[in-house]
Amino acid sequence: MxxxxxxxxxxxxxxxxxxxxxxxxxxxxxxxxxxxxxxxxxxxxxxxxxxxxxxxxxxxxxxxxxxxxxxxxxxxxxxxxxxxxxxxDLTRPGEAIELGARHPISLVKNRITEIFSNIGFNVSEGPEIEDDWHNFTALNLPEYHPARDMQDTFFIQTNPDVLLRTHTSSVQVRYMENNTPPIRTISPGRVYRNEAISARSHCFFHQVEGLYIDKDVSFADLKQTLQYFTTEMFGKSKIRLRPSYFPFTEPSAEVDVYWGLETETDYRMTKGTGWLEIMGCGMVDPNVLENCGIDSKEYSGFAFGMGIDRIALLLHQIPDIRMLSENDVRFLEQFKSVL
CATH class of the missing domain: 1.20.1270 (Substrate Binding Domain Of Dnak; Chain:A; Domain 2)
Structure with a gap:
């Protein structure tokens, strides 16, 4: 067995x-x-x-x-x-390949970069963790200057001289320190401010700031540059400049573009005026040039800055700024067809 x-x-x-x-x-x-x-x-x-x-x-x-x-x-x-x-089975239907989509912030940033690169601006970048000199003092904001209160800042607790940058103007300071005029650069990047988060504001957002320094640069050059940008970016050629105040530019102005009042959305966005504020600008203060080692008697320049997030909200009709940072795939997939 x-x-x-x-x-x-x-x-x-x-x-x-x-x-x-x-x-x-x-x-x-x-x-x-x-x-x-x-x-x-x-x-x-x-x-x-x-x-x-x-x-x-x-x-x-x-x-x-x-x-x-x-x-x-x-x-x-x-x-x-x-x-x-x-x-x-070669007749079997293939599986669809999921296509990625650029983030609306990247779309707007790339478009702005393209527009200014067409007129000779290069791109400069700098650290997001910055020191007091580059973020404030060199920009005509010495210690205890009341204008510092315009920007609620995240300071590093162990070192009060180190902070999260509140604007990309700090990149412009670094660029001026390491380059000689003529200077023509834009500085896109993320910035941080200690603000309450809501549908219209966030504790971090994105800016792009521009700087042009050369001999005999005038306010007329600034206006023509901004005129070109608004026409290329929005298809709107009518702008106005309102007097304003920024510590690092003098004179300073707020830039409005005439959006029009053709639709109900236009009325809502412009509060019935037809005008929409898009950026701040001005002639670079001579003190800033001197702080960066540039002779203010020989050179002059202009600077401007705008919020990328705000323009993204405007162009794509996004109702809440928080949607830009929540990484909701349902939201991001809407931009697949946008180059």
Missing amino acids: IATIKEELQKVEAFNAATASEIEDFRIKYLGSKGLLKQYFAAFKDVPNEEKKEYGQAINQLKTAAQEKVNALKAALDHTIEKKGVYG
């Missing part, structure tokens, strides 16, 4: 199958309710006592081998079927 079981064991180890029906017949033959293993177990009582141990080991070995063979053959067959189903 033991010799017979060992013969069946050899048959099990040598068995192979190509179809599910062959595997099932094999399983029934050995592991079924009326299979060989059932018969061998039933015959256990007739085995002499001195052979019971060897007989039992042989049966268990055969059972284990039969079960492992069934599992292995089923796994191999499933893999073959799956591979054929996926790769063998």
